[in-house]
Amino acid sequence: MPIGVLIGFDGSPAATAAVEVGGQLLPQAHAWVTHLWTPPFASEPLRRRLRASVGSATELVERTESEGEREAQRVAATGTTLARAAGLDAEPLVKRSWGGEGLVLAQLAEQVSADLVLVGSRGLGGAQAFLGSVSDTAVQYASRPTLVAPAPMLADEYDALADGPVIVGWDGSGGARTALTAAQRLFPAREILAVSIGQGITEALPEGVAGEHVDAPPGAKEHTVADALVGLAALRRAAVVAVGSRGQSAMRQVLLGSVARATLRAAHRPVLVVPGP
Incomplete structure (x- = not known):
């Protein structure tokens, strides 16, 4: 039975590097490429577009929800494509979360019965997340082994x-x-x-x-x-x-x-x- 690995992916270079590490270390493993859809539920460029095009606060909230969800799905799909190119049997997983990304990853790993959690040391949860937040929290709370891929590597x-x-x-x-x-x-x-x-x-x-x-x-x-x-x-x-x-x-x-x-x-x-x- 292949190893099952839950990969945290947010589209950052560090997350992309973690996918590559997973492909090298765990060839042909089954991977859940996981994107956590977190507040404010859309990227800043997307929110700027929406603010310029909507007519009311209610419409802004509704459009942010719908467009943000589509954006999250695209990020997960991109990560899945990268994982498959790296040799992993990958599928996307999008989870809406209100914060605590490292803990959510640990919980998801239990829900899908993953053998391993794989995260980059930087970049999860957005550009402001560093080792000490998402990666560190995943390490602290995961009941599965956690593989932390550093970035950059030589x-x-x-x-x-x-x-x-x-x-x-x-x-x-x-x-x-x-x-x-x-x-x-x-x-x-x-x-x-x-x-x-x-x-x-x-x-x-x-x-x-x-x-x-x-x-x-x-x-x-x-x-x-x-x-x-x-x-x-x-x-x-x-x-x-x-x-x-x-x-x-x-x-x-x-x-x-x-x-x-x-x-x-x-x-x-x-x-x-x-x-x-």
């Missing part, structure tokens, strides 16, 4: 999508084990490399999983752990960095707000954040 980072390994942050915690299992399920043809950072990690890896250790000073902070993961990912030409949203850092501190968040902000490669057990 040529060598794009090239690594084709056959690069998946780096999984490993500390032996339940969160790390869940992240490892998700990486193996979502990317079955990829090499999986579990990477531990710093001192005090004694839990053995599951049988058959390759591991690597990177030294770090005692008491290494979350940004140090994240930078080490990101640096090793660049060295190994990784396609994806995977982390658990709950687990322990090298200091044995509970995270998402620490290593997973720091990795999202430091990485220039797609980051898979997997909710904990």
